[in-house]
Amino acid sequence: xxxxxxxxxxxxxxxxxxxxxxxxxxxxxxxxxxxxxxxxxxxxxxxxxxxxxxxxxxxxxxxxxxxxxxxxxxxxxxxxxxxxxxxxxxxxxxxxxxxxxxxxxxxxxxxxxxxxxxxxxxxxxxxxxxxxxxxxxxxxxxxxxxxxxxxxxxxxxxxxxxxxxxxxxxxxxxxxxxxxxxxxxxxxxxxxxxxxxxxxxxxxxxxxxxxxxxxxxxxxxxxxxxxxxxxxxxxxxxxxxxxxxxxxxxxxxxxxxxxxxxxxxxxxxxxxxxxxxxxxxxxxxxxxxxxxxxxxxxxxxxxxxxxxxxxxxxxxxxxxxxxxxxxxxxxxxxxxxxxxxxxxxxxxxxxxxxxxxxxxxxxxxxxxxxxxxxxxxxxxxxxxxxxxxxxxxxxxxxxxxxx
Ligand SMILES: Cc1ncc(COP(=O)(O)O)c(C=O)c1O
Numbered sequence: 001x002x003x004x005x006x007x008x009x010x011x012x013x014x015x016x017x018x019x020x021x022x023x024x025x026x027x028x029x030x031x032x033x034x035x036x037x038x039x040x041x042x043x044x045x046x047x048x049x050x051x052x053x054x055x056x057x058x059x060x061x062x063x064x065x066x067x068x069x070x071x072x073x074x075x076x077x078x079x080x081x082x083x084x085x086x087x088x089x090x091x092x093x094x095x096x097x098x099x100x101x102x103x104x105x106x107x108x109x110x111x112x113x114x115x116x117x118x119x120x121x122x123x124x125x126x127x128x129x130x131x132x133x134x135x136x137x138x139x140x141x142x143x144x145x146x147x148x149x150x151x152x153x154x155x156x157x158x159x160x161x162x163x164x165x166x167x168x169x170x171x172x173x174x175x176x177x178x179x180x181x182x183x184x185x186x187x188x189x190x191x192x193x194x195x196x197x198x199x200x201x202x203x204x205x206x207x208x209x210x211x212x213x214x215x216x217x218x219x220x221x222x223x224x225x226x227x228x229x230x231x232x233x234x235x236x237x238x239x240x241x242x243x244x245x246x247x248x249x250x251x252x253x254x255x256x257x258x259x260x261x262x263x264x265x266x267x268x269x270x271x272x273x274x275x276x277x278x279x280x281x282x283x284x285x286x287x288x289x290x291x292x293x294x295x296x297x298x299x300x301x302x303x304x305x306x307x308x309x310x311x312x313x314x315x316x317x318x319x320x321x322x323x324x325x326x327x328x329x330x331x332x333x334x335x336x337x338x339x340x341x342x343x344x345x346x347x348x349x350x351x352x353x354x355x356x357x358x359x360x361x362x363x364x365x366x367x368x369x370x371x372x373x374x375x376x377x378x379x380x381x382x383x384x385x386x387x388x389x390x391x392x393x394x395x396x397x398x399x400x401x402x403x
């Protein structure tokens with residue numbers, strides 16, 4: 001994929017080696033188009049939004065509102081259904097402290113899986129505790145994919161919500177969201193998809209998948225840090241009270257009461273991250289120009305090559321599905337007899353950035369029998385087959401250091 005020249009950071013060296021950036025599941029690098037959109041905003045358009053009367057405020061408002069349109073197009077939603085947040089965690093918490101706080105009652109059930117990121121566990125546990133609801137977890141199969149029969153068994157008439165990741169940030173396992181959404185809807189429950197790893201890496205159509213809520217992070221899809229999105233079906237967002245009531249969220253306030261602003265503003269309390277939203281829209285435009293099916297195809301090629309080179313390497317333990325049609329561009333692994341942090345530090349000394357540890361998914365690592373964590377290499381559009389080759393060469397060398 002011919003995009004590397006758009007990413008200034010890719011030309012730096014780390015420890016005198018050209019940077020190989022394989023920490024994309026944590027956050028991605030930013031193309032100059034995104035950096036320039038943010039710079040341009042601050043240099044020539046900066047003002048607060050909410051439609052002030054002066055030129056700059058009108059321009060800023062138009063750009064910021066337009067950014068919501070772009071994100072809506074990106075996932076095939078409507079403008080009113082796109083709430084800008086600060087990240088996936090913030091998006092999930094919005095649903096927990098608004099929709100769930102309003103609708104959950106004693107004895108209700110929330111269904112999760114053991115592969116969830118802490119951001120898709122802890123908000124549910126917190127609100128369930130207050131409401132007297134229960135949280136249950138579907139197990140995974142030997143590939144790390146949530147077992148469909150377990151989900152079927154757990155999703156029953158007590159279930160109010162199924163909150164599930166579209167793609168694991170550890171194993172890369174991809175979940176059949178359309179199927180889970182059917183299971184949830186059959187019993188009258190809602191589905192929230194943690195799309196932090198799914199949305200940046202494959203085409204996502206919220207209508208086709210019939211998703212009720214979708215949470216994702218802008219910074220994991222070429223956008224600035226401090227940006228995220230909550231998609232929600234209009235009729236749900238309409239009924240939800242704002243969790244950050246305040247400036248920007250109202251149409252009118254009297255001493256007796258208030259009338260909320262129309263969607264999406266009701267859920268975006270206070271001065272938003274205006275430059276961030278504009279930068280995120282530029283990132284989404286950039287990805288749409290490439291085409292999300294091409295993003296996916298590129299990552300499949302990289303992952304296939306990586307797995308092929310690593311699967312027969314002595315001393316390597318791989319996690320996640322072998323079938324690349326069921327996994328995203330993530331390879332988590334361990335080297336037998338070596339602490340994952342040591343492996344990460346050795347790779348870093350050779351210019352390769354990977355993440356090590358439990359990746360905010362402790363229960364999954366305990367389930368995978370990897371309590372010390374894993375080493376995670378995660379790919380994006382600017383990574384190349386040559387980089388995969390170099391990475392594997394360095395790994396072989398590191399494996400050789402063991403004896
Ligand atoms: C699957 C998953 N969910 C949630 C998150 C949380 O994202 P953020 O830190 O942007 O809120 C991450 C981040 O790594 C993730 O991978």
